[in-house]
Structure formats: C-alpha cells, structure tokens
Amino acid sequence: MLSILIDAPTGDFEMEVIIQESPDSAARVAASIIARLIREKPTAVLGLATGGTMEPVYRELVRLHRNEGLDFSRAATFNLDEYIGLSVEHPSSYHAFMQEHFFRYVNVAPDRIHIPNGNAADVPRACREYEDRIRALGGIDLQLLGIGRDGHIGFNEPSSSLASRTRIKTLTQETLLDNARFFGEAESVPRHVVTMGIGTIMDSGQCVLLAFGASKAEAVAGTVEGPVSASLPASVLQFHENVQVIIDRPASGKLERTEYYDWVYEGKPDWQRYE
Numbered sequence: 393m394l395s396i397l398i399d400a401p402t403g404d405f406e407m408e409v410i411i412q413e414s415p416d417s418a419a420r421v422a423a424s425i426i427a428r429l430i431r432e433k434p435t436a437v438l439g440l441a442t443g444g445t446m447e448p449v450y451r452e453l454v455r456l457h458r459n460e461g462l463d464f465s466r467a468a469t470f471n472l473d474e475y476i477g478l479s480v481e482h483p484s485s486y487h488a489f490m491q492e493h494f495f496r497y498v499n500v501a502p503d504r505i506h507i508p509n510g511n512a513a514d515v516p517r518a519c520r521e522y523e524d525r526i527r528a529l530g531g532i533d534l535q536l537l538g539i540g541r542d543g544h545i546g547f548n549e550p551s552s553s554l555a556s557r558t559r560i561k562t563l564t565q566e567t568l569l570d571n572a573r574f575f576g577e578a579e580s581v582p583r584h585v586v587t588m589g590i591g592t593i594m595d596s597g598q599c600v601l602l603a604f605g606a607s608k609a610e611a612v613a614g615t616v617e618g619p620v621s622a623s624l625p626a627s628v629l630q631f632h633e634n635v636q637v638i639i640d641r642p643a644s645g646k647l648e649r650t651e652y653y654d655w656v657y658e659g660k661p662d663w664q665r666y667e
C-alpha cells in the first residue's frame with residue numbers, strides 16, 4: 393500500500409487539511425512550506441498576513457533564518473492589509489506588527505517589502521498601484537492567510553465580492569471587537585481598512601491558511617466543507633487548486649471528515665509531508 397503511494401504520489405494538494413496537535417507544530421508546518429519555496433525559488437513573492445495566528449509562524453521563520461540560513465534577500469513580500477488612518481509607527485498598525493515579529497529579524501530587502509498604505513492622499517489610487525506592483529513582480533507565489541470568526545480572509549468581510557481587488561473595506565463590528573485586544577478597546581480600532589481583494593488572493597499560486605482554537609472551528613468547517621459563498625469569504629478557496637489548511641485540533645472541531653484528512657496526510661510519502 394505504502395509503496396503504491398511512493399510510486400504514484402498523486403498529490404491531494406487541492407484543499408489539503410493538515411490537523412496538528414498544537415499551534416506551534418502547525419506553525420512549523422507552515423514555515424517549512426514557505427522555507428521549501430524560498431529554497432527552490434529564492435526570488436519568491438510571499439503574501440503575508442498579521443494577527444495572533446501568524447506570530448508562531450514568524451517565530452519559526454526567524455529561527456530558520458538564524459539557525460539554518462534561510463535567506464530572504466531576494467524574496468519580495470506583499471502584506472494583505474492595513475488600517476486606514478493609523479500612522480505606520482502606531483504600535484497596532486500592521487506595519488509595526490510586521491517589523492516587530494518578522495522584518496527586523498530577517499533579511500528581506502526593504503525595497504521589496506510591500507504593505508498597503510492606509511495613509512495615502514488618494515487611497516483608491518494606492519490600491520490600484522498595489523495591484524500593479526504585485527503584477528510587475530510576477531504575482532504572489534504563496535499567500536499566508538489567517539481567518540476571522542466570520543470567515544474573512546485578509547479583511548474581506550462577509551458579502552465581499554469574490555472577484556474583488558485591493559480596495560477600502562469597512563470592518564464588521566465582530567472583527568472590531570476581536571481586534572480590540574491589540575488596541576486596548578474596541579473604540580480605538582479603525583473602522584476602515586485597505587485589503588487585498590479575494591480575486592487578488594485567488595490569483596496567488598498557493599494559499600496557506602492557518603487557524604487555531606475552537607472559536608475558529610465554525611469558520612474552518614464552512615471554509616472546507618460548506619457551500620462557497622460570499623457570506624463566508626474563505627470558502628472561495630475551494631476554487632483554488634493548491635491550498636493547505638493547517639489547523640490545531642480545537643479548530644478542527646466542527647469538520648465532518650477529519651478522519652479522512654488525517655488519513656490523506658498520514659499516507660503521504662515523506663517528501664510530500666512538510667515537517
């Protein structure tokens with residue numbers, strides 16, 4: 393049985409659900425997918441995300457950079473989103489988050505780091521230029537994604553167009569409350585953001601979505617097993633050919649086919665596993 397798998401590894405990449413026992417081991421899986429890409433293609437274009445889910449992923453990438461020489465010097469990065477009207481020095485801005493958790497420790501060239509500009513004089517124009525810059529660098533090879541309890545990816549809240557591009561969005565009250573922990577109080581969270589669109593995300597070569605904790609279980613189940621709907625934006629990933637959904641056990645709690653996902657992952661030959 394195993395030799396058949398080794399002789400004929402068919403993939404099972406399209407929406408690959410990888411359930412790990414802890415956020416840290418899930419983060420290691422995600423980081424090793426990214427590391428493999430960077431080693432195979434040093435000029436890779438990475439789509440990056442922020443938020444609590446990403447912290448262990450960046451910790452592991454920083455460790456790989458320091459201890460195993462993972463080299464980001466020729467890579468380029470594009471972040472998913474940023475608040476409108478928050479200075480880039482504000483500790484809760486996503487510019488600050490990325491410096492604090494990743495860029496200050498690794499060697500991505502500053503002129504190859506891109507984060508949406510929530511302070512541009514003409515934000516819609518800055519959004520169009522962001523899309524142009526992604527295209528100019530050949531498109532995003534791998535997009536890292538978290539997910540909101542309401543199923544948002546980037547800040548594409550429910551009802552976002554599944555074809556949307558980088559633009560201004562208004563956060564839901566649920567997301568404002570969820571993100572209040574980074575600001576101290578919900579009143580301080582900006583209501584408006586710039587986010588890559590769902591169409592922008594879908595254009596990337598590969599999507600790696602992470603989710604931890606029981607509070608994400610419903611959104612994860614809808615993403616993987618629910619109907620595709622703008623009411624749960626992450627569900628559109630079912631139309632993408634190369635998606636890894638990397639979650640901890642609590643986040644898998646509402647999935648119906650966990651045994652099958654474990655069976656698929658455990659049956660992979662070593663070179664197709666990510667640890």
Ligand code: F6R
Pocket residue numbers: 440441442443444445446472473537538539540544545546547
């Ligand atoms: C952040 C982003 C958001 C978050 C999501 C989950 O750049 O795009 O979609 O990934 O809100 O946030 P956490 O990880 O804080 O639960």
